[in-house]
Amino acid sequence: MRIAMIGTGYVGLVSGACFSEFGVHVTCMDKDKGKIDQLLRGEIPIYEPGLDDLVAKNVKAGRLTFTLDLAEAMKGADAVFIAVGTPTRRGDGHADLTYVYAAAEEIAANLDGYTVVVNKSTVPVGTGREVEAIIRKARPDAEFDVASNPEFLREGAAIGDFMRPDRVVIGAESERARDTMRRLYRPLHLIETPIVMTNRETAELTKxxxxxxxxxxxxxxxxxxxxxxxxxxxxxxxxxxxxxxxxxxxxxxxxxxxxxxxxxxxxxxxxxxxxxxxxxxxxxxxxxxxxxxxxKKSMTSRIVAACEGSLAGKTVAVLGVTFKPNTDDMRDAPSLDIVPALQAAGAHVRAFDPAGMHEAAKLLPGVDWRADAYQTLEGADCVAILTEWNEFRALDLNRCKALLKRPAMVDLRNIYNPAEMAAAGFLYSSIGRGSAPAGRQAG
Missing domain, CATH: 1.10.1040.10 (N-(1-d-carboxylethyl)-l-norvaline Dehydrogenase; domain 2)
Structure with a gap:
């Protein structure tokens, strides 16, 4: 089988690479020349564990290619997936479907033979119907169906989620479209993955x-x-x-x-x-x-309390800024609320993140970025853990205490034990477990 994937963002690139691992010939298309150039050089524009190896393997096998040309991507394709962004629309909170509808118009111009058009992007109920109307208006003679196939990928574990999912949800209106989707997902059917076959509106709402x-x-x-x-x-x-x-x-x-x-x-x-x-x-x-x-906005008060009620002229060390570990994604990360609030309260913020600093630097001006956790702590009045990266789970506490000006830690991810932190001499606070004063065992 052959498919085209419109969009080489998180969903499109992971899905395209995983489908190619199933033996499907996949062409990923994007209008961003920079992204396509990176991918053609073998560079992955997003951070996702294992994705670089998976892409390299399937490119070498000839099953995965990248292009700026949608006509090339769709040539001979059994299905074309729409995997573009649907960000929150400014002003009213609705999903912005501009990119989805633009993709539908371009698909219509390049249809050649029966094709299933699949919404992989997260879209509101009724979007599939709108996509069908756009294509039908432009190409009333074309043979196609529109299906919904929402993704359920967790960043940091996306490849495993695609290859061994809890379920696959497919919304399609014709038996011909359902048959195409079944053939695409046959490797998962063989390992008895539950496949929920329903109508488009149900699939869209399920996500x-x-x-x-x-x-x-x-x-x-x-x-x-x-x-x-x-x-x-x-x-x-x-x-x-x-x-x-x-x-x-x-x-x-x-x-x-x-x-x-x-x-x-x-x-x-x-x-x-x-x-x-x-x-x-x-x-x-x-x-x-x-x-x-x-x-997210209220978390700053916990750090202020750890700094004896004032951040004026103090240095706060921040460990982790991405919204979760094993990703470089900064979208709606708590750090985007917490760090500016710390700065507004007079703090100098030093920070380190294993994967997210390049992106975070664009969004968090004035932060002093450091090369590792220990450099970040040196001379700080307090350390705040915002993301639970594994490397933060086993810090050398004696070294941390020696580096800090004052042994205060605000652990917003609860990766340490209050009693152990108190015994180690830390002024430690966490979420939902109270605070343990330094030098005293917590009960």
Missing amino acids: YAANAFLATKITFINEIADLCEKVGADVHDVAKGIGLDGRIGKKFLHPGPGYGGSCFPKDTLALVRTAQQHEAPVRIVETVVDINDKR
């Missing part, structure tokens, strides 16, 4: 509903963490106690500074706007969006 539910779990445990601090409970034990219930599950019950990234913030907001538009408001999701926005 939003899934992300909204996960965002709700994160927000729920964050609020429970705040309550734990007030009543002397441990949020991790609470999370374990409820997560062992099969009806709830243990995933996405880790407290922190609020969710970020390329999906949850924009998708929850887009779902809220879609629901309002159809006069079926989703009040729970509306509350989740509001709470999460306020939570």
Whole structure:
């Protein structure tokens, strides 16, 4: 089989590489000449563990190619995937479908024989119908179907998620389109991956509903963490106690500074706007969006408290700025709220991130970027952990304490044990577990 993938961003590049690993001939197309030039040189424009090797392997095998020419990409293709950005539209919170509709118009101009046009981008309910109308208006004689095939990829684990997914969701209106999609996903069918075959609207809504539910779990445990601090409970034990219930599950019950990234913030907001538009408001999701926005902004107060109530003239060491580990993605990262607030309060901010500093430097002016964690801590009044990269989980605490001007740590990801930090002489605070004064065992 042959497919074309429009867009070489996170979803398009990962999906294209993984389909080629299945034995499909994939041509990835993008209008960004810089990206295509990078890919043709064997350079990967995004950070995703294992993606460089996967791309190199399939390029060498002749199954994966890159081009700026959509006509070339679509030549002989059984399906063409739309994997372009759908950012939040300025002003009203709806998903901006400009790139999706532009792709539909260009697909119409290049259709040659029966083709399934697949929306891989996250799009509101009804977008598939709009894409079909755009193509049909331009090419009333063309043979095509429009399908929805939402992605469920976690940044940092995307290849595994594609190759061994919990499920594949396909929304298609004709048996011919369903058959094409089944053949594409045959390797997953052979390993008994559940494949949910439904209509387009259901597939489109499934993606939003899934992300909204996960965002709700994160927000729920964050609020429970705040309550734990007030009543002397441990949020991790609470999370374990409820997560062992099969009806709830243990995933996405880790407290922190609020969710970020390329999906949850924009998708929850887009779902809220879609629901309002159809006069079926989703009040729970509306509350989740509001709470999460306020939570990211409120984290600064914890760092101020660790610095004895004032940041004026003080240096704060920040470890991790990406929204999660194993990615260089800065979209809606809590650091984008926290770092500017620290600076506005008078702090000098030093920071280190294993993968995100190049992108973060464009978004966080005035930050003193350092080469590693220990350089970042040297002479700082406080250290704040914003992203739970593995290399931050086993820092040499004695060395950290010697480097810091004052042994204060604000751990917004709860990667250390309060009792151990107190025993090591740190003024340590975390989420949902209270604070442990230096030199005293926490109970």
